[in-house]
Amino acid sequence: MRRLLGVVPLVALAACTGGEATPQADPSAAPSHDHGSARVSLAVGDGTERYDVGYTLADVVLPGRVGEPGELSFRIDSFRKEAQTRFLAEQTKKMHVYVVRDDLAVFRHVHPEMDDDGTWRGTLTLPEPGDYRLVAEFVARDEGGNGDHVLLGDRVEVEGDWQPAPVPEATGEGGDWGVEADVLTQLRAGAQQQLTIRLTRPDGATPSLGQYLGTTAHLTGFHTGTGGAVHMHPLGAPGPDDRGEAPGLDLQFHAEMPEAGTYVLFLQVRVDDFLHTLPIPVEVAA
Known part of the structure; x- marks a missing residue:
């Protein structure tokens, strides 16, 4: 049931575009990730479906109250209709979970832990009610010891009064009090590209970049x-x-955008020992 796809060697939105074009990346220079001797497929899915290539996202629960810590939980089932319990680490974690509201005005990135029965549990604080989607990104270890890189998602309503934020203008810029980001690449749908994002500090000093999840960003x-x-x-x-x-x-970054339109990129970087999450709205050309 595994599809071999080949191996590839917050919330306030900021605002003005980068626009400097960069050449397409050589596909042979696409990033490689250390999974030991295991071979890992290209990523499958985009987090909009509960099922893909034999894996199912099941029993998704988000905190029912906003403004205070609550539990999120879910399970990944294999094609055998039982909990998948073997995973490979991707950027130091066996599970990356993104919880996003439909208007992309709320974004959370957390790393739950797996119970013995295969249920993943973590703590999450949601600032506002709304229609949310939990996206689970993981590399499941198959029976041959290799990895299936998959993104699955499911929707959960967090009850309460709310109004969707308008679609952000694709300015190519984001920032906060400590760091600013400027996208310099004109992204195009369907092309493998090298995406360049320039980091600066509002005070003019060079950003002191630390590591996050074992890498630069x-x-x-x-x-x-x-x-x-x-x-x-x-x-x-x-x-x-x-x-x-x-x-x-x-x-x-190695980027391959599947379709044209407006995206919000969430860049997470550790600058001066503080983890910054920067929303950057960009336009991807056809």
Whole structure:
């Protein structure tokens, strides 16, 4: 039941576009991830379906109250209709969970732990009610010891009065009090590309970048129309920008956007020992 796809070697939105084009990435330079001797498939699914390639996201529960910690839980079932309990770590974690509201105005990224019976449990605080989707990203270890990289999702309503936020303008920029991000790549649907995001600090100093999940950054995007998720992996070490102006750092990612439209990229970086989550709305051309 495993599809071999080949191996690939918060909430306030910010605002103005990067627009500097960069060349398409060489597919042979796509990121590799250390899974030991296991071979891992290309990622399957975009988190909008509960089932794909033999795996099912089951029994999803989100906290029923907002503004206070609550439990999230779910299970991944295999094609044998029983809990999948063997996983490989991806960016240091065996399970990445993204909880996003339909309007993408709320985003949470958590790493639950698995019980002996295969149920994943974690703690989550949701700031507001609304229509949410839990997206589980994992690499399931199959019977041959190799990995199936899968994204599954399911919807959960958190009751209460709320109004969807408008679709953000695709400015290509995001930031907060400590770090600013500027997308320099014109992304195109269906193309493997090298995505460059420039980091700067509001005070003009060079950002002091630490590690998060064993690498320079974590980047996940969501289509504002379909809700489809895309995970983009970092490529190598960050380099200094080449503007000759205020010091900055350029982060490189392998990106392959499946369809055109507006996305919100959620960039997570550790700067000056603080984890920043930056929403960056971008437009992907056809």
